[in-house]
Amino acid sequence: MSKLGWFAAGLGLGALAVIQLRDNPKAQVALDEAIAAAKDFSQAVAAGYQEREAELTRTASKPAPKTAAQPAAKKPAAKRAPAKK
Numbered sequence: 001m002s003k004l005g006w007f008a009a010g011l012g013l014g015a016l017a018v019i020q021l022r023d024n025p026k027a028q029v030a031l032d033e034a035i036a037a038a039k040d041f042s043q044a045v046a047a048g049y050q051e052r053e054a055e056l057t058r059t060a061s062k063p064a065p066k067t068a069a070q071p072a073a074k075k076p077a078a079k080r081a082p083a084k085k
Contacts, residue, residue, distance in 0.1 A: 001009075020027045 021031060
């Protein structure tokens with residue numbers, strides 16, 4: 001289907017949805033419930049995000065525990081094989 005065909009199909013489905021919402025009270029109730037559920041979900045996601053961000057901020061602001069840092073031991077240099085002639 002061409003882009004114009006998809007556009008016309010979208011317009012038709014949108015018009016059908018508007019007619020259903022206007023004439024059918026059950027459709028309006030279903031839409032209101034879907035909108036309320038979407039708002040609840042977005043608020044839960046935002047609250048979880050803020051809670052996790054606060055948790056990470058608290059963790060980052062605490063000083064790191066002091067441990068006895070040992071210097072890294074040097075590894076012996078790898079032996080190179082003699083080049084073949």
